[in-house]
Amino acid sequence: MFEAGTNVPIPNVYIRMNRYSNVLSYSPFKEGTTDHHGYFKIKYFNNYFGARYYLDIISGEHNSKFQIPIKDRKSHSTSYLYAYSHFKIRIKNNLSNNATVIMNFNATRDYNDYYNYYYPSYFYPKANEDITETTIFRGMATMALPFTWYYSTPSLPSSIVYYDTIPASTKLDTITHLIQIN
Numbered sequence: 001m002f003e004a005g006t007n008v009p010i011p012n013v014y015i016r017m018n019r020y021s022n023v024l025s026y027s028p029f030k031e032g033t034t035d036h037h038g039y040f041k042i043k044y045f046n047n048y049f050g051a052r053y054y055l056d057i058i059s060g061e062h063n064s065k066f067q068i069p070i071k072d073r074k075s076h077s078t079s080y081l082y083a084y085s086h087f088k089i090r091i092k093n094n095l096s097n098n099a100t101v102i103m104n105f106n107a108t109r110d111y112n113d114y115y116n117y118y119y120p121s122y123f124y125p126k127a128n129e130d131i132t133e134t135t136i137f138r139g140m141a142t143m144a145l146p147f148t149w150y151y152s153t154p155s156l157p158s159s160i161v162y163y164d165t166i167p168a169s170t171k172l173d174t175i176t177h178l179i180q181i182n
Helices: none
Strands: 014-020 027-033 052-058 066-070 080-093 100-107 117-123 130-132 137-140 145-152 162-166 174-181
Touching: 080 117, 162 174
Parallel strands: 080 174
Antiparallel strands: 014 027, 014 052, 052 066, 080 130, 080 137, 100 117, 100 145, 145 162
């Protein structure tokens, strides 16, 4: 198990081997964590009634939960995980009206959710207010995060769509991205 882009081994990644077959629909079979070299070894398993085996790889600080098929008992698999970075949104409303800001980006807020989703987020800065969203979002480190946003006010149903990018950062950085409404 290595970190993508750096080839640094990742210790303490939780790995679970699952068995799928015509007889058993799903059953956890073996589990453990990677050692300080990023390795995890499963010493023995049977090909029970033509079962298929998959590894679930779960890491807290990397974009991670996915399955890898194991083709035979002597399979070797190298996996690369992308580290997370964290960000906050700061919105400075320079208008004399309250506004609603709608943003669409590929990120997640929930640390129990292993996948990123593309969904809108809503923010409500008051007139001449400067707010920083308290939620910490996460995206993949070393990759820029493109997103779109627009705003509306009581007198303006919706503005043009703006295209913006949160720059790439390093693992576990927290950056605050500023949006100004003029």
